[in-house]
Amino acid sequence: MSRGAGIVVQGVSKVYRLPGGKADRPALHDVNLTVAPGEFVGLLGPSGCGKTTLLNIISGLDSDYSGTVRFTAPDGAASFRPVIGYVFQEARLLPWLTVRDNLRLVLPARGKETERDARIEAWLARVGLEGYGDYFPGQLSVGMQQRVAVARALMIEPDVLVMDEPFSALDELTALKLRDELLALWSETGCTVLFVTHNPLEAVYLADRVAVMSPGPGRIVGELDVAAHVGRPREADDPAVWRLSRQAVALLRSTERS
Amino acid sequence: MAATDAPAAVVEGARRRAAARTGDAPRWWLLASLLSILAAWLLLSYLLGPAVFPGPGETLQFLWREVERGRLWRHVGATLERVFVAFAVSMVVGVAVGIFMGTLRWVERLGSAWLLTGLSIPRIVPIVAAYILIGLNDVAAIVAIVLVVVPTVVTQIQEGARALDYKLVQMAQAFRVPRWTVLRRVVAPQLYPYIAGTARTAMSLAWKMVVFAELVGRSSGVGYQISFYFQMFDMRGILAYGLAMIIILAAVDRLMMLLWDRYAFRWRAQGTVWTGPASVG
Numbered sequence: 425m426s427r428g429a430g431i432v433v434q435g436v437s438k439v440y441r442l443p444g445g446k447a448d449r450p451a452l453h454d455v456n457l458t459v460a461p462g463e464f465v466g467l468l469g470p471s472g473c474g475k476t477t478l479l480n481i482i483s484g485l486d487s488d489y490s491g492t493v494r495f496t497a498p499d500g501a502a503s504f505r506p507v508i509g510y511v512f513q514e515a516r517l518l519p520w521l522t523v524r525d526n527l528r529l530v531l532p533a534r535g536k537e538t539e540r541d542a543r544i545e546a547w548l549a550r551v552g553l554e555g556y557g558d559y560f561p562g563q564l565s566v567g568m569q570q571r572v573a574v575a576r577a578l579m580i581e582p583d584v585l586v587m588d589e590p591f592s593a594l595d596e597l598t599a600l601k602l603r604d605e606l607l608a609l610w611s612e613t614g615c616t617v618l619f620v621t622h623n624p625l626e627a628v629y630l631a632d633r634v635a636v637m638s639p640g641p642g643r644i645v646g647e648l649d650v651a652a653h654v655g656r657p658r659e660a661d662d663p664a665v666w667r668l669s670r671q672a673v674a675l676l677r678s679t680e681r682s
Numbered sequence: 683m684a685a686t687d688a689p690a691a692v693v694e695g696a697r698r699r700a701a702a703r704t705g706d707a708p709r710w711w712l713l714a715s716l717l718s719i720l721a722a723w724l725l726l727s728y729l730l731g732p733a734v735f736p737g738p739g740e741t742l743q744f745l746w747r748e749v750e751r752g753r754l755w756r757h758v759g760a761t762l763e764r765v766f767v768a769f770a771v772s773m774v775v776g777v778a779v780g781i782f783m784g785t786l787r788w789v790e791r792l793g794s795a796w797l798l799t800g801l802s803i804p805r806i807v808p809i810v811a812a813y814i815l816i817g818l819n820d821v822a823a824i825v826a827i828v829l830v831v832v833p834t835v836v837t838q839i840q841e842g843a844r845a846l847d848y849k850l851v852q853m854a855q856a857f858r859v860p861r862w863t864v865l866r867r868v869v870a871p872q873l874y875p876y877i878a879g880t881a882r883t884a885m886s887l888a889w890k891m892v893v894f895a896e897l898v899g900r901s902s903g904v905g906y907q908i909s910f911y912f913q914m915f916d917m918r919g920i921l922a923y924g925l926a927m928i929i930i931l932a933a934v935d936r937l938m939m940l941l942w943d944r945y946a947f948r949w950r951a952q953g954t955v956w957t958g959p960a961s962v963g
Contacts, residue, residue, distance in 0.1 A: 485856055510856040516849055520871045520949050529867060530857040560949040580857065 428462035428616040429495045429506040429583035431482060436491035437641075438477055450641035451477045452489070457635055457644055461498045464610060464617040466627030466650075468672055469637030475620040478642070479586050482618065483508045495584070509577030509615075511587040515569035517561040523548070523572050524557035530576055547575040550609065567598040574602070578609060585610075587619045591626070600660065603630060607657075624672040628665050629658060634672055638679035646675045736918045741925060744918040753907070758926055761892055761903040764820060768827040769888045775828065776835025776884070777877060783836060784843020793836075800833030805891065806898075813899045823895040831887050835880050842876030878942040882935060889931055 438452040451474040459465045469475050480486040482493055497504040517526045527544045548554055551571040561569055570590060577585055591599040607630065610617055621627050627634045632651040635644050648671060654664045720738060727737035736744070748754040782789045783797075808826040816822035846869065854864045896905025904923050911919025 483856055485852060508856070510853070512849070512853065514849070516853040518850060518868060518871070521867070529854070529859060529863070532858075562949060576857070 428614050429497055429504060430461045431457070431459040431584065431616065431618065432492075432494040432496065433457040433478075433482065434492045434494075436478070436481060436489055436493065438474070438481065438486075438489040452481075453641040453643045455491070455643055459616055459618060461496070462614050462616055464619065464630060464632045466631030466634040467618060467620045467637065468624060468627040468634050468676070469620075469622065469642060470639050470676065471622055473637045473640050474642030475622075475637060476588055479510075479588050479618065479620055482584075483510055483586050497583075506583035507580055509580055509582030509585045511570075511573050511577045511585070511590040513589045513592060515561065515566070515573040517569055517572055517576075519561050521560075522557065523553070523559050523561065523564070526561065526572065527576055527579060530580060532580070543579060547579045548572075551575045551605065567594050567602065570594060570602065571605075574606065574609070578613060578615075581613070582615050585615050585617045587617065589621055590619075592621065592623065599626075606630070611656075624669045624676070625660075625665070628654075628669040628672060629660060634668075636672060636675040636679075645679050648672055648675075734917065736921060740918055741921045745922040745926060748919075748922060754926065757903050757907050757923070758930065760900075761896065761905070761927075762930070764823060764827075764892045764896075764903065765885075765888050768824045768831065768892060769885055771824065772828045772831035772835055772884055772888060773877075773881060776832045776880070777839050777873075779832070780836040780839025781843045781873070784840040785846070790840070797833050797836060800829070801837070805830050805894070809891070809895050809898055818899045820900070823892070823900060826895060827888055827891040830891050831884050834887060835884050838880040838883070839873065839876055842873045846872055874942075875946070878938070878946075881938055885934060885938065886931065889927070893927065 433455055436452055436455040437450070440449045440451050442448060455478060457465075457467075467475055467478070477486065481489050495504045495506045497506075517523075518529070521529065524541075524544055527547065528540070531540050531543070545554075545557065548557055551574055553568060553571055553575070556564065556568070561572070564572070570593075573590070577587075591602055594602065603626065617631075619627070619630055624634075628648070628650055632649075634648040634650060636646045636648070637643065638645045648668055650668055653668060654662060658665060724737055727735050727740075732740055745754065779793070783793050784790070808829045809823070812822040812826035812829075816825060850868050850872075851864060854868045859868075892903070893905035893908070896903035897909045898905075900906050904927055907923050908920050911917075911923070
């Protein structure tokens with residue numbers, strides 16, 4: 425099921441208005457980014473450069489900005505409203521609902537309930553959490569919680585999956601596992617992925633293309649075409665991955681102002 | 683790939699903490715505490731003489747006579763009815779106003795003076811005023827009690843609404859969860875601990891105010907009986923009705939706690955993520 429919508433971000437700027445109207449803080453300045461359907465794009469930037477702001481604008485959580493954000497359907501349809509799956513830095517599960525009910529919450533109430541339940545069980549199995557449906561989030565480790573969050577975002581069959589530093593709170597071993605699992609799920613579902621991170625190696629290892637952002641007010645200062653240099657499946661210790669990640673660091677450094 | 687990182691130790695630790703909280707030790711202390719009250723009562727009765735200050739035995743005897751005459755249930759029933767109506771109205775109004783005051787800044791600003799007035803006014807004033815303006819009836823009594831209880835409810839719920847975790851709301855919005863479901867499944871559960879804490883306070887406050895209102899201007903209920911026996915200078919009646927109220931209120935309070943615990947324990951005692959506000963409970 426190759427879905428996946430294209431994303432076109434044109435001249436997007438955003439200013440945070442502080443109460444009192446005096447010291448407005450610019451967050452994004454003239455951001456331009458094009459993502460092809462089914463592409464995996466890494467968005468790399470230092471903390472506070474407006475990466476999360478950009479994700480919120482793209483996913484429709486924030487509508488107070490200037491510029492345009494458009495989506496293109498895989499078949500080229502004009503006005504297209506994609507289904508978007510969001511994975512946050514923290515799992516953001518509701519602690520008073522079981523894992524199963526957390527997933528049930530975001531499934532649109534369409535079709536038979538037995539079908540929806542079967543889908544939930546299938547997705548739990550796909551993220552390696554078979555049999556954990558009746559657990560409460562507080563009973564799971566942080567890594568397992570983030571697995572649930574990934575299942576939640578993919579279960580709704582998104583055209584676009586946006587991820588905001590989803591593995592940065594995990595220990596490196598768990599993060600390594602989850603990265604490979606994510607790549608496997610991505611190649612199965614074919615959805616477009618926009619992956620925000622401040623970790624150059626992670627961005628290069630995962631993405632087809634890495635867009636590098638400057639410190640706030642954020643704008644895109646350069647792009648690395650990873651897919652042209654490294655094939656898939658990738659090895660974390662592939663010299664090409666390391667080389668590109670050093671290039672990404674150089675790009676990041678070049679934007680520093682001090 | 684199996685998830686091998688099941689935090690059995692975390693669950694076990696939480697269970698032990700929960701056991702320490704509700705375990706056997708406090709139960710013995712509760713018994714000791716009750717016995718010490720009984721002892722003080724006996725001692726006082728012995729020192730003052732049973733004619734002035736009847737002991738537990740005489741009081742229970744009197745209470746039984748009231749039961750036999752059918753008076754106790756009539757008056758306790760009348761009081762209970764007023765308490766529950768006043769409590770229910772106060773909670774509904776207080777929770778609604780509290781949520782608005784905690785989430786909308788202009789409502790908070792507009793309401794702040796009302797709240798201050800409501801919290802600091804002597805509690806007899808609304809009762810007497812309501813009797814004069816509305817008449818000597820149950821409606822007046824309940825209106826007055828609601829006016830006294832609502833500000834207390836509002837302040838506590840307001841605090842809960844201020845502490846709402848908007849990250850969870852944002853998550854629900856990102857997944858296009860319908861608005862009503864967000865309110866019911868995401869927002870309301872965050873307020874439950876505050877509502878449960880407030881309910882106990884509101885119940886005991888409504889209780890005391892009802893007795894007060896009955897004493898001033900009703901011809902039935904526990905407050906009326908206490909004022910009746912006060913005029914007769916019969917200490918047994920005063921103690922008997924006081925005792926009956928204490929027992930019923932304690933039972934209602936336990937029941938409310940039990941219902942809340944049964945709901946909350948499912949995820950809260952084991953939770954390591956969002957353990958609710960620490961100030962209430």
